[in-house]
Amino acid sequence: MIDMSRPCMIKVLAGSALSLCAVVAMADDTLGLSESVYSVAAPEITQAPSGTASPWRFSVGAGVVNMPKFPGASGTKWEGVPTVSVNYDRFFIGSNPDAAALLSLGAYLYRDSNWRVGAAVTYDFIEPRSESDDARxxxxxxxxxxxxxxxxxxxxxxxxxxxxxxxxxxAGNGRGTVATFDVMGRYQPIPDLTLSAGPGLTWASSKYNETYFGVTSEQSARSGLPTFSAGAGLNQLRFSINGAYRIATHWNVGASVSFAWLRGDATDSPITEKTSQITYGLFVNYLF
Incomplete structure (x- = not known):
């Protein structure tokens, strides 16, 4: 288990999570949020009167995000999101950037000065796609x-x-399985400002791609779009740029922008209007 009193561990916990900037890859389908959620909302290590680190960490905040109306859309929409989290030792609930989720319940299975490995159950905060989002x-x-x-x-x-x-x-809602990999580099020009950027990719199962990009015969009859079958494979490439600034002892503000490019069958789907996608957001958090 991590020695939470070590300054280097505090630095790792407070600023080293990755940007998971896909528009269509993981639990919330709002992945441009993840690095900003972490940079802004990572709970500080609070000290107990005895001088030992408290196992409790809290964060309360919110953000606004501009994102595509649906995966492959040309239009965008605004969403408000919470960044509320509670951590006790290795257990967490609420927003967790390591799990890339706004709603999560999980635990770290292993942690040291370099590694964090965990498991979680997550739930979508934002409706992934609704017919009312766009006439298409x-x-x-x-x-x-x-x-x-x-x-x-x-x-x-x-x-x-x-x-x-x-x-x-x-839960059997046709969302299939996805795997992601991201690399992020961080830079601190001044102590209170953290900048980060890096690439990533997403692989998606045929079930996932069929749900978002496939068109069944029934859907074709209702929508007028041609039928289309989407198989498993590389779904997206992405690159993100993020920043977080400590404006006071317990307050952070942050911003994130991600650029994503659909790949594989997602690019050929009749649902897709635009293969390049941009998501950006602004956040503020109180840490205690």
Whole structure:
């Protein structure tokens, strides 16, 4: 278990999570949020009167995000999101950037000065896709919120972090399985400002791609779009740029922008209007 009193561990916990900037890859389908959620919302290590680190960490905040109306959309929408989290030792609930989720319940299975490995159950905060989002979706039906089981691992060495995850739909709502890999480099020009940037990719199962990019015969009849079958494979490449600034002892503000490019069958889907996607957000958090 991590010695939470060590300054280097505080630095790792407070600023080394990756940007998971896909528009369509993981639990919330709002992955441009993840690095900003972590940079802004990572709970501080509070000291107990005895001088030992408290196992409790809290964060309360919110953000606004501009994101595509649906995976492959040309139009965008605004969403408000919470960044509320409670951590007790290795257990967490609420927003957790390591799990890339706004709603999560999980635990770290292993932690040391370089590694964080964990498991979580997550749930979508934002509706993944609704017919009412855009006229192009008429007749395709809604993509429902669902619960996911996830395994994730983060390796940090100096200013570089690498994150991998696998998560799968455990509620039977057709969301399939996705695997992600991201690398992030961090830079602190001044002590209170953290900048980060890096690439990532997402692999998606045929079930996931069929749900978001496939068109069944029934959907074709209702929507007028041609039928289309989407198989498993590389789904997306991405690059993100993020910043977080400590404006006071317990207050952080942050911003994030991610650029994503659909790949594989997602690019050929009749649902897809635009293969390049941009997500950006602004956040503020109180840490205690």
């Amino acid at each position: 979706l008429n007749g395709l039906g809604d993509v429902k919120r669902t619960a996911h089981a996830e395994l994730f691992g983060i390796y940090t060495y100096q200013f570089i972090s690498a994150r991998a995850s696998v998560l799968t739909d455990i």
